[in-house]
Amino acid sequence: MRIRSIATMGSVAVITFVLIQSPARAQSALPLAATTIPSTQLIQPEELKTMLNSTRGVQPLILQVGSRIMFDQAHIPNSEYAGPGSREDGLSLLRNRVKTLAKSRFIVLYCGCCPWNRCPNVGGAYKTLNDLGFTNVKVLYIADNFGNDWVSKGYPVAH
Amino acid sequence: MLRWGFTFLLLTLVPQAGAQTSGTQSLVGRRAPEFVRRDLTGHNLDLARLHGKVVLLNFWATWCTPCQVEMPMFAHWQKQYGPQQLAVIGISMDDDSEPVRRMIHAQRIDYPVAMGDATLGQRYGGVLGLPLTLLIDRNGIVRAKFQGETDPDKIEASLRSLLATH
Numbered sequence: 001m002r003i004r005s006i007a008t009m010g011s012v013a014v015i016t017f018v019l020i021q022s023p024a025r026a027q028s029a030l031p032l033a034a035t036t037i038p039s040t041q042l043i044q045p046e047e048l049k050t051m052l053n054s055t056r057g058v059q060p061l062i063l064q065v066g067s068r069i070m071f072d073q074a075h076i077p078n079s080e081y082a083g084p085g086s087r088e089d090g091l092s093l094l095r096n097r098v099k100t101l102a103k104s105r106f107i108v109l110y111c112g113c114c115p116w117n118r119c120p121n122v123g124g125a126y127k128t129l130n131d132l133g134f135t136n137v138k139v140l141y142i143a144d145n146f147g148n149d150w151v152s153k154g155y156p157v158a159h
Numbered sequence: 160m161l162r163w164g165f166t167f168l169l170l171t172l173v174p175q176a177g178a179q180t181s182g183t184q185s186l187v188g189r190r191a192p193e194f195v196r197r198d199l200t201g202h203n204l205d206l207a208r209l210h211g212k213v214v215l216l217n218f219w220a221t222w223c224t225p226c227q228v229e230m231p232m233f234a235h236w237q238k239q240y241g242p243q244q245l246a247v248i249g250i251s252m253d254d255d256s257e258p259v260r261r262m263i264h265a266q267r268i269d270y271p272v273a274m275g276d277a278t279l280g281q282r283y284g285g286v287l288g289l290p291l292t293l294l295i296d297r298n299g300i301v302r303a304k305f306q307g308e309t310d311p312d313k314i315e316a317s318l319r320s321l322l323a324t325h
Contacts, residue, residue, distance in 0.1 A: 069252050069280060113222065115307060118224050145306075
């Protein structure tokens with residue numbers, strides 16, 4: 001019972017921290033939930049793996065919009081680190097990466113830091129590309145985390 | 160015959176390849192990879208020097224909401240079970256230390272917290288999902304792993320069981 005109340009107090013503290021930790025963030029939107037991404041724009045891990053193994057069709061530009069440490073440990077081959085989508089500096093890096101691309105370029109975003117409904121990064125990154133006018137953006141649906149839903153399945157990984 | 164032999168070899172190798180990529184899972188029952196880090200207060204954090212204690216090693220990050228819910232609980236356990244030789248250690252997998260410092264101050268976390276990196280993550284089999292909590296026994300062997308949002312009662316039950324063992 002006491003542990004539960006500590007956990008509840010922790011939740012309140014987390015919300016308070018998120019609200020006060022960054023004045024810049026408080027003025028803009030909080031990290032957008034992954035659940036704000038339309039389901040039609042999601043791509044499943046198996047589908048992307050198959051696409052990567054295929055010699056047919058256009059290969060997407062794959063951008064990791066999560067943590068640099070996670071990316072350095074393991075990432076999808078040929079993907080690029082594009083900064084965390086929950087932070088303004090991360091979104092700035094993302095905008096910079098795509099500024100010369102055609103708006104029709106096929107782009108896949110992914111993170112995998114946390115369970116899907118807890119991911120703070122993909123929602124903001126998707127909205128940013130959408131607002132910039134990109135019309136062919138998919139987001140990799142990682143239900144649990146990149147370790148369990150990609151690496152442990154034996155899908156291709158680069159370090 | 161040769162074809163059957165090759166097929167058998169493939170069938171036996173594929174599950175092993177899968178097991179190798181399961182990362183931190185394979186740590187359970189093995190010695191915890193040792194590390195020395197400087198914590199955010201400037202003190203040395205040497206895992207090897209904690210032999211004899213039960214260690215709760217928690218990988219977390221400021222952007223991981225479930226991690227932040229757990230931390231006050233771990234701080235409480237450090238106080239409650241410290242006399243039974245529990246040592247709680249936090250390893251932040253944030254890219255920068257500044258938000259980490261702010262958070263541990265805001266949450267009044269008083270157990271040692273150090274910054275992690277990709278090298279340390281890989282030594283632990285790839286820390287590719289947070290939170291990740293490992294319970295290490297008094298002999299330095301990893302005895303339990305909890306990844307993602309976990310019922311705190313489950314972690315505490317394992318912890319108490321390890322603390323009861325001398």
